[in-house]
Amino acid sequence: MNLLLMGLPGAGKGTQAEFIVEKYQIPHISTGDIFRAAIKGKTPLGIEAQKYIDKGELVPDEVTCKIVAERLKQNDTKNGYLLDGFPRDLDQAKSLEEITDKLDKKLDAVINIDVDPDTLVQRLSGRFICKNCGATYHKLYKKPKVEGTCDVCGGHVFYQRSDDKPETVENRLKVNIKMNTPLIDFYKKLNLLHTVNGNQDIANVTEDINKILTNLN
Ligand code: AP5
Numbered sequence: 593m594n595l596l597l598m599g600l601p602g603a604g605k606g607t608q609a610e611f612i613v614e615k616y617q618i619p620h621i622s623t624g625d626i627f628r629a630a631i632k633g634k635t636p637l638g639i640e641a642q643k644y645i646d647k648g649e650l651v652p653d654e655v656t657c658k659i660v661a662e663r664l665k666q667n668d669t670k671n672g673y674l675l676d677g678f679p680r681d682l683d684q685a686k687s688l689e690e691i692t693d694k695l696d697k698k699l700d701a702v703i704n705i706d707v708d709p710d711t712l713v714q715r716l717s718g719r720f721i722c723k724n725c726g727a728t729y730h731k732l733y734k735k736p737k738v739e740g741t742c743d744v745c746g747g748h749v750f751y752q753r754s755d756d757k758p759e760t761v762e763n764r765l766k767v768n769i770k771m772n773t774p775l776i777d778f779y780k781k782l783n784l785l786h787t788v789n790g791n792q793d794i795a796n797v798t799e800d801i802n803k804i805l806t807n808l809n
């Protein structure tokens with residue numbers, strides 16, 4: 593299954609990606625995660641990407657599209673993949689069409705998680721992440737089972753993403769909201785788009801996505 597999970601910052605793409613990749617045993621390809629790993633490793637890509645990410649701007653297309661093209665060539669995508677956070681504008685969507693045409697790995701479906709902007713601010717400002725394994729939590733909506741201990745790895749150190757600070761969140765949402773409608777229209781026209789109400793709690797959003805996926809089979 594070749595899938596794209598789209599939605600504004602904080603919509604719950606990373607959260608919902610977990611069960612989808614488990615269900616289909618496909619790789620999770622998140623451009624945001626790729627950039628954050630590069631920043632952590634202080635690679636040339638990371639140094640370049642950080643300039644944009646810290647301001648809430650998009651990393652330039654020539655960098656991002658090349659990364660995705662290379663990633664989709666890898667053998668682990670032969671039975672499918674889940675894209676998360678790419679494409680996020682019309683130019684990137686057109687590039688993805690070219691890439692997947694050439695590789696014969698065209699998208700089977702696009703799942704759009706739709707969330708009200710006010711809710712997104714709350715989601716981003718309350719998010720915290722395990723430093724050891726990267727598991728994502730929320731101070732109100734997804735607390736670790738034992739306070740201060742990661743459910744996944746037992747780690748005790750958590751951090752806030754640098755782009756979740758209020759001054760960056762505002763610009764991230766502004767930049768992404770502008771590009772989102774043309775992207776939705778693009779996938780509507782291709783008859784690939786399925787929209788779920790992402791304002792519900794995590795389990796209900798999972799259930800709705802699962803129904804869509806089951807009907808695709
Ligand atoms: P990226 O990492 O992709 O960030 P994003 O799109 O802003 O999305 P997030 O990861 O912030 O949110 P999410 O939807 O995954 O939400 P999550 O599940 O964590 O990109 C970061 C940056 O990299 C970009 O700003 C850009 O600079 C650059 N970049 C990336 N891709 C690019 C591209 N294609 N082109 C150019 N530049 C690119 O959930 C959020 C919080 O809410 C969590 O705390 C979670 O626990 C909680 N939560 C989730 N669902 C629910 C729910 N239903 N109810 C209550 N709480 C919930």
Ligand code: ZN
Nearest residue numbers: 722725742745
């Ligand atoms: Zn952990």
